[in-house]
Amino acid sequence: MSIAPDSGLSTPDSKPNLGVVGTGALSDWEPGLRKAKQKIVTGDARDTRLKADSVDLVVTSPPYWQKRDYGHDDQIGQESTPQGYVSAMMECLAEWKRVLRPTGSVFLNVGDTYHKKSLVGIPGRIEAAAVDAGWLVRNRIIWTKDGGMPEPAKNRLANRHEYVIHLAPKQSYYYDLHEYAETYGNGANPGDVWHINPERNMSAHLAPFPQELVRRAVMLGCPPQICTTCGAPRTRVLERTRILDPNRPQARRAMELADEAGLSDEHIRAIQATGVSDVGKATKFQSGTGRNSKSVQALAAEAKDVLGGYFREFTFAKKVTSGWTDCGHGTPARGVVLDPFVGTGTTLGVAVGLGRDAVGVDLVPMVDQQTPRAVK
Numbered sequence: 277m278s279i280a281p282d283s284g285l286s287t288p289d290s291k292p293n294l295g296v297v298g299t300g301a302l303s304d305w306e307p308g309l310r311k312a313k314q315k316i317v318t319g320d321a322r323d324t325r326l327k328a329d330s331v332d333l334v335v336t337s338p339p340y341w342q343k344r345d346y347g348h349d350d351q352i353g354q355e356s357t358p359q360g361y362v363s364a365m366m367e368c369l370a371e372w373k374r375v376l377r378p379t380g381s382v383f384l385n386v387g388d389t390y391h392k393k394s395l396v397g398i399p400g401r402i403e404a405a406a407v408d409a410g411w412l413v414r415n416r417i418i419w420t421k422d423g424g425m426p427e428p429a430k431n432r433l434a435n436r437h438e439y440v441i442h443l444a445p446k447q448s449y450y451y452d453l454h455e456y457a458e459t460y461g462n463g464a465n466p467g468d469v470w471h472i473n474p475e476r477n478m479s480a481h482l483a484p485f486p487q488e489l490v491r492r493a494v495m496l497g498c499p500p501q502i503c504t505t506c507g508a509p510r511t512r513v514l515e516r517t518r519i520l521d522p523n524r525p526q527a528r529r530a531m532e533l534a535d536e537a538g539l540s541d542e543h544i545r546a547i548q549a550t551g552v553s554d555v556g557k558a559t560k561f562q563s564g565t566g567r568n569s570k571s572v573q574a575l576a577a578e579a580k581d582v583l584g585g586y587f588r589e590f591t592f593a594k595k596v597t598s599g600w601t602d603c604g605h606g607t608p609a610r611g612v613v614l615d616p617f618v619g620t621g622t623t624l625g626v627a628v629g630l631g632r633d634a635v636g637v638d639l640v641p642m643v644d645q646q647t648p649r650a651v652k
């Protein structure tokens with residue numbers, strides 16, 4: 277299978293003129309796009325030969341330092357010092373920055389290594405080097421798991437977590453917290469700990485990568501569609517409703533009080549415009565309502581009289597997707613996920629399943645992949 281070599285983009289050449297397309301449903305704007313595809317190329321993660329500005333998200337799990345020997349002269353992970361390993365990973369990051377679009381980012385799954393009886397601090401060293409190289413470390417996600425390899429040590433605890441570092445070259449990276457929060461946090465930000473147990477299909481590979489981990493990264497970081505003319509990802513347009521989370525007693529009480537007093541949608545929008553700040557002082561611009569005029573302040577004050585302390589509940593009201601941004605060029609394509617240490621191809625399968633195109637790079641093409649030898 278192959279995807280067009282320029283499934284990425286040339287450098288953005290015109291400023292997008294953002295409008296809104298479709299409704300909240302992905303199905304409204306999917307027709308017209310060909311099916312999601314994957315391709316795998318033989319190569320080095322430090323020199324992928326992919327086009328610049330052609331990838332939206334990197335999701336990957338490199339060989340950890342001094343863990344497994346993949347039997348290739350150019351492999352990463354067998355450097356004699358942690359410094360050597362970190363510098364190889366920094367070469368990777370520089371290459372990935374080149375292939376990422378300006379809205380791209382990286383989810384890097386990396387674990388630590390014991391050396392001379394001590395943890396070496398590999399993830400922290402990578403983060404520090406990345407920050408020094410100008411990257412933004414947006415999250416250090418802790419991936420916890422119940423099971424794991426049995427460990428012989430009797431004087432320390434078995435290791436049951438790894439890290440997934442989210443790095444972005446620029447602040448303009450794409451991020452869809454809305455769908456993620458709906459799926460994993462009942463609408464609220466679910467936090468930076470991912471509890472994901474090994475999956476059944478992972479047994480054949482000694483360095484497994486759970487599909488669920490990839491799924492979360494793709495949902496958060498890879499736009500479903502990008503424009504092949506200007507490179508703008510379509511982003512979700514959100515509209516706040518007056519629907520509160522009925523699981524919270526305070527929210528239920530707030531809805532009762534609002535209904536009893538017959539508060540109008542304008543009252544609710546006024547609450548949302550003034551936010552949690554003091555009604556009288558609210559002057560901040562808030563999208564959807566415009567500058568808080570005297571009448572908005574008056575409506576918010578009326579609502580506060582009725583709701584008292586429950587007023588702020590409506591500032592947490594559910595948001596719904598009312599559409600997706602449209603730059604107007606009419607040249608959409610699927611977002612592209614890259615795994616530069618593709619191994620058995622877990623990332624590609626998940627990305628394609630989520631409607632993204634996917635590219636994998638590995639020194640050893642997947643079909644020839646030998647089971648790696650554990651390093652003592």
Ligand SMILES: C[S@@+](CC[C@H](N)C(=O)[O-])C[C@H]1O[C@@H](n2cnc3c(N)ncnc32)[C@H](O)[C@@H]1O
Pocket residue numbers: 319320321322336337338339340346350351352481483484485616617618619620621622623637638639640
């Ligand atoms: C930890 S495994 C990836 C496992 C993968 N996430 C999966 O689910 O199967 C690391 C992979 O990196 C590859 N590799 C090692 N050094 C590399 C390099 N310099 N460039 C590209 N791939 C490399 C190995 O061949 C191996 O397939």
